[in-house]
Amino acid sequence: MTQQSGESPEERPGLPPAPEAARKAFGDSLPTVERYAELLADAGVRRGLLGPREVPRLWERHLLNCVVLSEVVPEGVTVCDVGSGAGLPGIPLALVRPDLEITLLEPLLRRTTFLQEVVELLGLDHVTVLRGRAEEMLGTLTPVHVVTARAVAPLDRLAGWGVPLLRPYGEMVALKGDTAEDEVRTARDALHKLGVVETTVEHIGEGLIDPPSTVVRARVGESPGGVRFAARRVKAEKAARANGRSARGGRRRR
Numbered sequence: 001m002t003q004q005s006g007e008s009p010e011e012r013p014g015l016p017p018a019p020e021a022a023r024k025a026f027g028d029s030l031p032t033v034e035r036y037a038e039l040l041a042d043a044g045v046r047r048g049l050l051g052p053r054e055v056p057r058l059w060e061r062h063l064l065n066c067v068v069l070s071e072v073v074p075e076g077v078t079v080c081d082v083g084s085g086a087g088l089p090g091i092p093l094a095l096v097r098p099d100l101e102i103t104l105l106e107p108l109l110r111r112t113t114f115l116q117e118v119v120e121l122l123g124l125d126h127v128t129v130l131r132g133r134a135e136e137m138l139g140t141l142t143p144v145h146v147v148t149a150r151a152v153a154p155l156d157r158l159a160g161w162g163v164p165l166l167r168p169y170g171e172m173v174a175l176k177g178d179t180a181e182d183e184v185r186t187a188r189d190a191l192h193k194l195g196v197v198e199t200t201v202e203h204i205g206e207g208l209i210d211p212p213s214t215v216v217r218a219r220v221g222e223s224p225g226g227v228r229f230a231a232r233r234v235k236a237e238k239a240a241r242a243n244g245r246s247a248r249g250g251r252r253r254r
């Protein structure tokens with residue numbers, strides 16, 4: 001999301017006030033998301049996590065585009081936001097869904113440091129920040145019901161990283177743009193091999209954002225990640241138990 005700008009900070013357009021749609025989408029969490037928007041527009045830009053040109057469109061293009069994911073995430077489940085960056089979509093989702101247990105997974109230290117600060121400043125007790133690459137998380141992260149991701153990798157590669165982190169019958173929800181249908185076509189074989197039994201492209205947030213957000217939903221059957229991953233997972237989990245490791249300290253739900 002980082003972009004270069006030739007403008008000086010004084011010339012750059014600032015953060016606009018929250019639009020009416022944000023009031024609707026975030027409800028009682030509006031003051032908290034306003035605080036998050038300020039952190040992104042200030043420290044996020046200064047520390048190179050967000051391009052300065054994103055600031056004027058922070059509400060529509062980023063916060064609203066992400067919060068509508070709430071429509072497709074079931075009640076009370078565990079979520080891993082793969083490649084969370086500066087917290088998108090994981091933090092907007094966490095702000096409206098205190099019922100979820102969310103892990104923000106991100107490999108870069110600069111970003112996990114920012115994420116940890118944001119989680120503490122906003123008092124998000126149901127959010128954990130985990131540093132690492134998705135493909136290295138087998139046996140470290142307790143398998144989750146839902147994997148979310150935005151702007152991390154093309155669907156076939158993303159699925160290879162995200163689907164093995166799911167519990168049986170879980171689903172990966174990837175925010176995508178106009179390329180969603182094409183990416184699904186390209187990834188069809190890879191998805192099948194990973195144990196995905198159903199893939200749909202849906203438009204969410206109608207009536208709230210225009211255009212609505214496009215998501216690819218990939219649901220797995222009994223063996224997320226496929227048979228190859230099932231064997232690796234058992235091995236990795238055994239090793240993790242032997243080391244006393246677990247990303248969520250053994251807290252498990254459902």
Ligand SMILES: C[S@@+](CC[C@H](N)C(=O)[O-])C[C@H]1O[C@@H](n2cnc3c(N)ncnc32)[C@H](O)[C@@H]1O
Pocket residue numbers: 001082083084085086087088089105106107108111132133134135149150151152161
């Ligand atoms: C373009 S940024 C998008 C960040 C955020 N999701 C957003 O929409 O603004 C992609 C992020 O994915 C992370 N990433 C890249 N490869 C990854 C991997 N294998 N596992 C987890 N995260 C990864 C990068 O460090 C980066 O923060």
